[in-house]
Amino acid sequence: MHIVTAKEMYEVDSHTVQSAGIDGKILMENAGRAVATNIEKRVANTCRILIFTGSGNNGGDGFVIARTLHLRGYHVEVVSLVDEEKINGDAKFHYDILKKLSVPFHFYKSENQLRGILVHTEAIVDCMLGIGVKGHLKSPYKEVVGQLNKLSIYKVAVDIPTGIPADEGVEVKDGLYANVTFSIQYPKITAFLERYASYYGEWVPLDIGLIPPIKPSFVQTWGRNNVQATLPKRKRFAHKGTFGKGLVIGGSDEMPGSVMMTARAALRSGAGLITIGTTRQNIPAIASYVPEATYKTVDEMDFLSDQYTSVAVGMGLGRTEKAFSLIEQVIRQVKSLLLLDADALYYLKQNLSLLKEREYPTVLTPHAGEMARLLGITTERLLLKPFTYSKAFAKEYNVHLVLKGPFTIITNPQGEQFVITNGNVGLAKGGSGDVLAGILLSFMMQGACLITSLCNGCWIHGASADHLIENGRYSKYDLLATDLMEGIGSVFHTFS
Numbered sequence: 026m027h028i029v030t031a032k033e034m035y036e037v038d039s040h041t042v043q044s045a046g047i048d049g050k051i052l053m054e055n056a057g058r059a060v061a062t063n064i065e066k067r068v069a070n071t072c073r074i075l076i077f078t079g080s081g082n083n084g085g086d087g088f089v090i091a092r093t094l095h096l097r098g099y100h101v102e103v104v105s106l107v108d109e110e111k112i113n114g115d116a117k118f119h120y121d122i123l124k125k126l127s128v129p130f131h132f133y134k135s136e137n138q139l140r141g142i143l144v145h146t147e148a149i150v151d152c153m154l155g156i157g158v159k160g161h162l163k164s165p166y167k168e169v170v171g172q173l174n175k176l177s178i179y180k181v182a183v184d185i186p187t188g189i190p191a192d193e194g195v196e197v198k199d200g201l202y203a204n205v206t207f208s209i210q211y212p213k214i215t216a217f218l219e220r221y222a223s224y225y226g227e228w229v230p231l232d233i234g235l236i237p238p239i240k241p242s243f244v245q246t247w248g249r250n251n252v253q254a255t256l257p258k259r260k261r262f263a264h265k266g267t268f269g270k271g272l273v274i275g276g277s278d279e280m281p282g283s284v285m286m287t288a289r290a291a292l293r294s295g296a297g298l299i300t301i302g303t304t305r306q307n308i309p310a311i312a313s314y315v316p317e318a319t320y321k322t323v324d325e326m327d328f329l330s331d332q333y334t335s336v337a338v339g340m341g342l343g344r345t346e347k348a349f350s351l352i353e354q355v356i357r358q359v360k361s362l363l364l365l366d367a368d369a370l371y372y373l374k375q376n377l378s379l380l381k382e383r384e385y386p387t388v389l390t391p392h393a394g395e396m397a398r399l400l401g402i403t404t405e406r407l408l409l410k411p412f413t414y415s416k417a418f419a420k421e422y423n424v425h426l427v428l429k430g431p432f433t434i435i436t437n438p439q440g441e442q443f444v445i446t447n448g449n450v451g452l453a454k455g456g457s458g459d460v461l462a463g464i465l466l467s468f469m470m471q472g473a474c475l476i477t478s479l480c481n482g483c484w485i486h487g488a489s490a491d492h493l494i495e496n497g498r499y500s501k502y503d504l505l506a507t508d509l510m511e512g513i514g515s516v517f518h519t520f521s
């Protein structure tokens with residue numbers, strides 16, 4: 026599904042109106058009716074619903090919602106935050122229709138007046154501001170949003186919660202906290218930013234019949250249907266070599282665990298053959314957990330002659346001179362797909378130019394802290410516009426970037442971007458990233474298009490955690506990274 030900026034949304038809108046000739050009033054009708062139908066599924070018709078409207082087209086959607094729900098037997102009332110003369114365009118068209126019906130209509134005057142109107146209200150619909158919002162909320166929007174946020178009634182936002190910008194990179198203080206947001210046609214970028222996602226509550230996109238231009242440049246979500254369509258098939262006569270030969274380099278004497286989890290997760294996700302390159306001392310302990318793998322000590326490895334389909338480096342490797350020199354050799358010499366994680370990302374900060382010299386695809390899997398360090402900015406700054414930073418970095422260094430987090434953003438060197446929204450807070454525990462690196466390595470080895478492999482790997486990782494929790498196997502407190510191995514199997518099972 027596409028995710029849009031405000032500019033892209035207005036482009037789709039004008040393309041639909043100008044090129045296809047669908048009138049804006051029809052689109053507003055479609056939007057309002059789609060929202061009303063979805064409100065019916067969630068709010069009983071015995072409830073009193075207040076619909077808050079503003080000066081723009083978001084308010085126009087509100088007039089259609091009010092009319093539709095009223096005609097379907099709901100007790101609705103409208104509170105307009107602007108005077109009648111400020112209502113114009115398509116919104117005025119729908120306002121004039123609404124005025125012919127007996128829907129109670131209030132013009133906002135004061136907090137006291139609103140307090141009175143709100144008595145016995147069980148749900149509100151926010152059609153105050155949509156994607157046209159600029160900067161911080163002005164009066165009376167700021168006061169109304171403040172007043173509504175204090176109430177624990179059910180709040181539905183239309184398109185975007187009032188006050189929240191559509192685009193990343195904009196800092197605002199006030200916004201409506203909604204229980205659900207019905208996004209008009211496409212979700213907007215801020216629904217996928219940690220900073221703003223909680224204002225949206227649940228988000229549900231509603232098709233209103235917009236026609237996108239031929240060339241969509243949008244970011245997209247990657248979900249179960251995409252995985253279903255692209256997951257590599259296991260052919261009847263395949264052999265272990267069919268599924269690639271992978272190398273995992275990591276693990277120091279102090280940190281043997283990461284590389285174990287990476288290797289095991291790779292095998293659990295379908296890798297054919299896995300070799301682990303680690304310290305001699307680590308091998309017996311790791312081998313008892315991953316007996317399916319073969320082993321090399323780090324001193325034995327010859328990256329020029331050893332042929333691997335894909336290599337992952339960095340997990341638990343440490344930050345010694347020896348580790349750094351190994352990472353440098355790997356980046357310079359590995360002539361296949363290469364995934365850099367953890368300590369390899371740490372090393373990279375001072376050596377980013379090495380990435381530009383690589384002739385084979387490189388994948389970086391930083392979490393927000395690691396990415397911010399690579400960019401030399403604060404994590405807060407990165408998280409204000411992670412899509413923009415990711416795209417610029419992936420293009421400049423010619424890498425595939427997996428920016429991990431509650432919303433994982435995957436970007437290729439051409440700037441195409443996908444977001445994975447599954448997974449849960451049970452994953453916020455040491456080792457989850459090592460498991461992800463293993464799943465990604467495995468998908469990289471199995472030969473599909475690289476960005477598809479990365480999207481599928483991230484989705485399977487999140488789905489594994491969700492599956493284990495939804496089925497009561499573990500909770501968001503006790504889930505361990507090693508438990509994910511069991512989840513991976515269960516998730517694959519749902520595709521077979």
Ligand SMILES: NC(=O)C1=CN([C@@H]2O[C@H](COP(=O)(O)OP(=O)(O)OC[C@H]3O[C@@H](n4cnc5c(N)ncnc54)[C@H](O)[C@@H]3O)[C@@H](O)[C@H]2O)[C@@H](O)CC1
Nearest residue numbers: 038052056081082083154155156157158159161162163184
């Ligand atoms: N894109 C589409 O094709 C469609 C969009 N529709 C609706 O139209 C909305 C966009 O409409 P508009 O462009 O009119 O934008 P809005 O409805 O968000 O209103 C923008 C107006 O709000 C005021 N405003 C802006 N920032 C403010 C602030 N910080 N404090 C107080 N007031 C502020 C300004 O007067 C501005 O003109 C969408 O969000 C969606 O709900 C629907 O009607 C259906 C079709």
Ligand SMILES: Nc1ncnc2c1ncn2[C@@H]1O[C@H](COP(=O)(O)OP(=O)(O)O)[C@@H](O)[C@H]1O
Nearest residue numbers: 429430431448449450452453455456457458459
């Ligand atoms: N709150 C969360 N919701 C969903 N996924 C999460 C959350 N926190 C972490 N994750 C996922 O867990 C993984 C953590 O990776 P990372 O931070 O590298 O962990 P580690 O280095 O300890 O192994 C990432 O894939 C990330 O997307």
Ligand SMILES: [K+]
Nearest residue numbers: 151154183185
């Ligand atoms: K709104």
